[in-house]
Amino acid sequence: MDFQLLGLSFITVFLSELGDKSQVAAIALSGSTKSPRPIFLGTAAALLLASFLGVMVGQGVAEVLPTHLVKIAAAIGFGVLGIRLLWFNQGEHSETDFSE
Known part of the structure; x- marks a missing residue:
């Protein structure tokens, strides 16, 4: 595994997501409920899915x-x-x- 590429992609996504509207929505949702675990899991799953789709589309475009x-x-x-x-x-x- 290329750990330099792993670290670079982690830092890039982490910094670009700070202060994003999805983070504000997660804060608003967690403020209106007593159980933050489902909100964390839902937002984490959504970010994973969006990143996965971006990687798959990027790989497909790179082949063409x-x-x-x-x-x-x-x-x-x-x-x-x-x-x-x-x-x-x-x-x-x-x-x-x-x-x-």
Whole structure:
């Protein structure tokens, strides 16, 4: 087993999930019940399933498409999302007057 890859994927997922809306939902659910164990098991199972599906889809894509093409597509996708967020959200916020 490649422990360096295991550690890298653990750290990446752990850091990306901190403060995520799923964590906020788990906090809200656990605050409204006296038994946190089912909430922990449910959220852990959901994260495992989502990660499993991501790995399976990633493996399938890696067998069909070359890595550099996937990286280019991801870079273009992130660029389009970034431009969209910067460009189109400015118009929505400019109508709000915070000076009052």
